[in-house]
Amino acid sequence: MVEQRLGLNPGDFDNVQVAVIERPNVQIPAGKELGANANWIPGGYTSGGIPEAVIPGQLKTDQVKVISMAELFNGN
Structure with a gap:
């Protein structure tokens, strides 16, 4: 489970x-x-070891699809 x-x-x-x-x-x-906190460390991973990235600039609405977390992970 993702959690x-x-x-x-x-x-x-x-x-x-x-x-x-x-x-x-x-x-x-x-x-x-925006949103970076005292737990931030350099290298592209969270302090918990999960890969992270940022998206510079603005997105177009046709680039974004909003779905449920369950749909994203097929309920697993």
């Missing part, structure tokens, strides 16, 4: 929607982005 892999409680993502971005242009975060 377990992220160190969260089972069910934390039950009613969560996510944005799936088609063909994003991604970069390794610099730590200066």
